[in-house]
Amino acid sequence: MHMADALISPVVGGAMWAATAGVAAYSVKKVQNDLDEQKIPLMGVMGAFVFAAQMINFTIPGTGSSGHLGGGMLLAILLGPYAGFLAMASILVIQALFFADGGLLALGCNVFNLGFYTCFIAYPLIYKWIMRKGYSTGRIFTGTMLSAIVGLQLGAFSVVLETLLSGKSELPFGTFVMLMQPIHLAIGVVEGLVTAAVVGFVWKARPEIIEKAASGEALGRVSIKKVLAGLAIVAVITGGVFSWFASAYPDGLEWSMFNTSGKEELEAPGGIHQTLAAVQEKIAFLPDYGFKVQEQETNANAAETEEAWPAVDAGTSVSGLVGGVMTLLLAGMTGYCIYMIKKRNKAGAV
Amino acid sequence: MSNMIASLYNIRLLDELAEKRTIIHNIHPLIKVLTTCVYLIVVVSFNKYELSGLLPLVFYPVIIIALADIPIVPLLKRMLVVAPFIIGIGLFNPLFDHSPMVVLPWIQISGGWISFFSILLKGVLTILAALVLIATTGMTRIAAALGMMRVPRVFILQLLLTYRYISVLIEEVGRTVRAYSLRSRGEKGIRFSDWGSLTGQLLIRTLERAQRVYHSMCCRGFAGDYNVGSEKRIQIGDILYFTGWGLYFVVIRYFNIPAAIGSLITGV
Amino acid sequence: MSHHIIQANNLKYTYPDGRQALNGVTFQIQHGESVGIVGANGAGKSTLLMHLVGILFPDEGEISVGEVPVIKKTLPVIRQSVGMVFQDPDDQLFMTTVYDDVAFGPRNYKLPEGEVEKRVKSSLETVGILHLMDRPPYKLSGGEKRAAAIATVLAMKPDILVMDEPSSALDPKSRRRLITLLKRFTHTKIIASHDLDMVLELCERTIILNNGQIITDGTTLDILANEELMEKCGLEMPLGLQGCPVCGAKKAT
Ligand SMILES: Nc1ncnc2c1ncn2[C@@H]1O[C@H](COP(=O)(O)OP(=O)(O)OP(=O)(O)O)[C@@H](O)[C@H]1O
Numbered sequence: 086m087h088m089a090d091a092l093i094s095p096v097v098g099g100a101m102w103a104a105t106a107g108v109a110a111y112s113v114k115k116v117q118n119d120l121d122e123q124k125i126p127l128m129g130v131m132g133a134f135v136f137a138a139q140m141i142n143f144t145i146p147g148t149g150s151s152g153h154l155g156g157g158m159l160l161a162i163l164l165g166p167y168a169g170f171l172a173m174a175s176i177l178v179i180q181a182l183f184f185a186d187g188g189l190l191a192l193g194c195n196v197f198n199l200g201f202y203t204c205f206i207a208y209p210l211i212y213k214w215i216m217r218k219g220y221s222t223g224r225i226f227t228g229t230m231l232s233a234i235v236g237l238q239l240g241a242f243s244v245v246l247e248t249l250l251s252g253k254s255e256l257p258f259g260t261f262v263m264l265m266q267p268i269h270l271a272i273g274v275v276e277g278l279v280t281a282a283v284v285g286f287v288w289k290a291r292p293e294i295i296e297k298a299a300s301g302e303a304l305g306r307v308s309i310k311k312v313l314a315g316l317a318i319v320a321v322i323t324g325g326v327f328s329w330f331a332s333a334y335p336d337g338l339e340w341s342m343f344n345t346s347g348k349e350e351l352e353a354p355g356g357i358h359q360t361l362a363a364v365q366e367k368i369a370f371l372p373d374y375g376f377k378v379q380e381q382e383t384n385a386n387a388a389e390t391e392e393a394w395p396a397v398d399a400g401t402s403v404s405g406l407v408g409g410v411m412t413l414l415l416a417g418m419t420g421y422c423i424y425m426i427k428k429r430n431k432a433g434a435v
Numbered sequence: 436m437s438n439m440i441a442s443l444y445n446i447r448l449l450d451e452l453a454e455k456r457t458i459i460h461n462i463h464p465l466i467k468v469l470t471t472c473v474y475l476i477v478v479v480s481f482n483k484y485e486l487s488g489l490l491p492l493v494f495y496p497v498i499i500i501a502l503a504d505i506p507i508v509p510l511l512k513r514m515l516v517v518a519p520f521i522i523g524i525g526l527f528n529p530l531f532d533h534s535p536m537v538v539l540p541w542i543q544i545s546g547g548w549i550s551f552f553s554i555l556l557k558g559v560l561t562i563l564a565a566l567v568l569i570a571t572t573g574m575t576r577i578a579a580a581l582g583m584m585r586v587p588r589v590f591i592l593q594l595l596l597t598y599r600y601i602s603v604l605i606e607e608v609g610r611t612v613r614a615y616s617l618r619s620r621g622e623k624g625i626r627f628s629d630w631g632s633l634t635g636q637l638l639i640r641t642l643e644r645a646q647r648v649y650h651s652m653c654c655r656g657f658a659g660d661y662n663v664g665s666e667k668r669i670q671i672g673d674i675l676y677f678t679g680w681g682l683y684f685v686v687i688r689y690f691n692i693p694a695a696i697g698s699l700i701t702g703v
Numbered sequence: 704m705s706h707h708i709i710q711a712n713n714l715k716y717t718y719p720d721g722r723q724a725l726n727g728v729t730f731q732i733q734h735g736e737s738v739g740i741v742g743a744n745g746a747g748k749s750t751l752l753m754h755l756v757g758i759l760f761p762d763e764g765e766i767s768v769g770e771v772p773v774i775k776k777t778l779p780v781i782r783q784s785v786g787m788v789f790q791d792p793d794d795q796l797f798m799t800t801v802y803d804d805v806a807f808g809p810r811n812y813k814l815p816e817g818e819v820e821k822r823v824k825s826s827l828e829t830v831g832i833l834h835l836m837d838r839p840p841y842k843l844s845g846g847e848k849r850a851a852a853i854a855t856v857l858a859m860k861p862d863i864l865v866m867d868e869p870s871s872a873l874d875p876k877s878r879r880r881l882i883t884l885l886k887r888f889t890h891t892k893i894i895a896s897h898d899l900d901m902v903l904e905l906c907e908r909t910i911i912l913n914n915g916q917i918i919t920d921g922t923t924l925d926i927l928a929n930e931e932l933m934e935k936c937g938l939e940m941p942l943g944l945q946g947c948p949v950c951g952a953k954k955a956t
């Protein structure tokens with residue numbers, strides 16, 4: 086469920102980058118303040134472990150199919166939230182660079198979706214809360230299961246919001262949610278089961294690993310108040326977005342904002358979108374740039390809208406097609422020429 | 436198993452490509468990172484019905500791939516692996532958006548299809564940009580660039596360690612899984628009863644390794660900080676590279692060149 | 704630097720799980736000496752070496768290097784003069800290129816980058832792998848990895864080299880190259896190994912550990928040729944000192 090560059094807008098990508106960078110900077114500070122430099126190689130090697138462990142096929146009993154480990158929860162449990170978040174970020178950086186898995190612009194989204202909710206919400210509020218009276222096989226199972234599922238649900242919902250706010254996809258909000266949440270419930274159950282099995286095993290073999298990770302951790306001291314305050318803010322924002330959906334589209338499901346015309350869009354109550362659109366406009370150099378200049382008279386106020394209807398005009402369509410094909414041909418030829426010239430130079434040099 | 440081998444192969448291939456010495460490889464890593472950022476922002480800033488205007492951006496990966504001697508087949512393969520999610524989400528656009536947008540004499544194309552292809556093209560361009568960056572720069576020099584961008588050194592060291600131990604641990608995990616499957620008669624995955632013990636053992640071994648790595652770092656004076664080695668200075672050529680591409684991207688962003696060429700040819 | 708005497712006095716160490724790994728170890732090693740530490744698996748060799756570089760601290764007894772006690776406070780000094788080569792080079796080569804790995808130590812001591820480069824290149828040259836400078840560690844053979852690991856330590860300019868099983872997992876040729884290399888070093892050398900033939904070639908002195916205690920400490924030839932003693936410690940005479948399996952003749956030594 087890695088977000089891809091192609092599906093996000095610069096505003097959403099940038100905002101999520103900023104959020105992620107903020108959380109990461111705070112985490113780095115926390116890790117450094119711990120004065121536990123032993124954690125640094127541990128984070129590095131654990132990150133690599135999760136990367137490798139993600140490739141293990143776990144046969145799911147009774148289905149014949151197999152599932153995988155994501156590892157966010159495992160990292161949080163073993164390293165604590167701050168180091169866990171950073172380790173997850175490293176994994177995602179490498180995946181984005183070497184595997185083009187989730188892009189570089191979407192990296193902010195992905196680190197947030199996969200790292201923030203597990204490390205800073207599911208871990209402290211669910212896992213730690215369940216373990217507050219000490220560890221036991223049962224509690225480890227419940228805590229790990231629940232936090233893995235909740236973490237993934239929040240992450241999946243985040244993907245939905247990011248995609249819709251980016252406005253590249255036509256998927257209606259309701260459909261997308263109905264698609265993402267159940268799938269990620271299944272993924273979350275597998276994730277929870279694997280993590281619970283691993284944590285349970287390690288706890289039995291070497292209890293100090295699991296218990297030390299949590300107790301020596303500064304998070305033990307993190308005030309629940311702060312976390313709750315943070316959650317409240319998230320809730321208010323989410324609530325705001327929702328009520329704005331609800332008021333704009335009473336049926337509550339069809340969120341078709343991004344394929345309605347600019348005018349209706351502006352009439353939609355609530356300032357969030359206007360602000361977003363304004364920011365978007367600053368970032369998108371020429372957001373209303375359509376297919377053809379001549380359309381600009383008909384769309385006099387187009388500058389304020391973000392998705393003006395482009396021309397429906399056979400002439401411009403044909404010329405667009407012809408020009409596009411020409412451009413691609415030219416690009417291909419350029420590449421080929423460079424390649425041939427280099428080859429000849431090489432042959433000449435030998 | 437096969438996915439582990441494929442991942443290792445992929446990482447090693449990109450590493451190997453990064454060791455080449457072409458004009459592109461010699462450009463300062465910070466400049467390449469920044470150019471990539473500008474490129475990505477420009478690509479995704481095009482609105483969703485934009486297709487022809489995006490096309491000139493194809494020149495960037497094409498030229499770099501040609502100049503840097505990057506083989507195309509592995510890039511295409513990588514793209515095929517990543518594409519399903521993009522296609523999966525993108526395919527809903529033609530489902531939900533039927534308004535006619537492009538009207539050709541012989542066919543009418545709906546906005547949904549246009550935005551679908553726009554997403555697809557953006558996908559191709561952004562994926563190529565990331566792969567081309569790493570294939571011409573390599574992890575070590577990316578880390579140096581991050582250092583120059585004031586990314587905390589702790590994070591950089593941690594990132595490098597993760598990267599370094601991926602090779603070691605994929606091999607270790609691979610050995611264990613292979614040994615397991617040799618004794619489990621044709622089953623593809625790890626049985627439910629062994630989920631915890633197999634992964635847990637691996638995890639404990641990993642933690643022990645982390646401990647040893649830490650010790651060997653300490654023996655060489657590690658005290659929580661890391662000095663990223665210095666990278667060579669930014670030169671005129673680097674600045675020209677950045678401004679050149681930057682200008683090109685901005686021009687492409689503002690002017691729909693293909694449409695202009697098209698109307699020149701068709702006389703519309 | 705003629706005063707880098709290593710002095711260990713009645714070292715005792717118990718692992719957190721209750722296993723006593725060192726049980727009163729006392730010895731003194733002079734500057735420039737080459738000492739082999741041998742003993743069966745679990746005898747406590749690695750544990751002892753870790754005390755020399757301050758990875759572990761004794762529960763009882765004390766250890767000092769060149770009159771500096773090995774305690775938390777003196778670690779920066781100790782680690783500059785004692786270099787340790789670990790058993791698994793993958794644990795020691797933790798950076799992404801050989802160059803960065805060898806540079807890691809000098810950079811931690813905040814040397815100017817020019818000096819770092821000089822040190823890296825000369826260490827790599829010494830171990831004969833200068834040409835592998837830009838390689839990632841996973842692309843090195845076992846022998847090259849070992850050489851790189853030694854170079855990372857040499858770049859710190861230590862006076863004392865401590866090595867844990869340096870010849871394990873090496874093919875005969877790489878092993879031979881390693882021995883030749885180590886012979887050239889004038890550092891004080893402390894080598895823990897199961898490769899008794901190598902100990903015989905490199906070290907004039909040998910300490911046998913068993914169950915965390917020193918059984919004997921003396922001239923390598925005397926000790927390793929003592930069949931009875933070796934048997935008692937769960938060891939075997941080095942092949943170089945055993946009779947020829949074909950003709951039964953003892954090899955002249
Ligand atoms: N981290 C540890 N925790 C608990 N016990 C340990 C630990 N490391 C070693 N031991 C125990 O301490 C004893 C000495 O171990 P040590 O590693 O020093 O032996 P060694 O002589 O190096 O053996 P080998 O030849 O196998 O390398 C062994 O019994 C071992 O089981």
Ligand SMILES: [Mg+2]
Pocket residue numbers: 748749750867
């Ligand atoms: Mg040992």
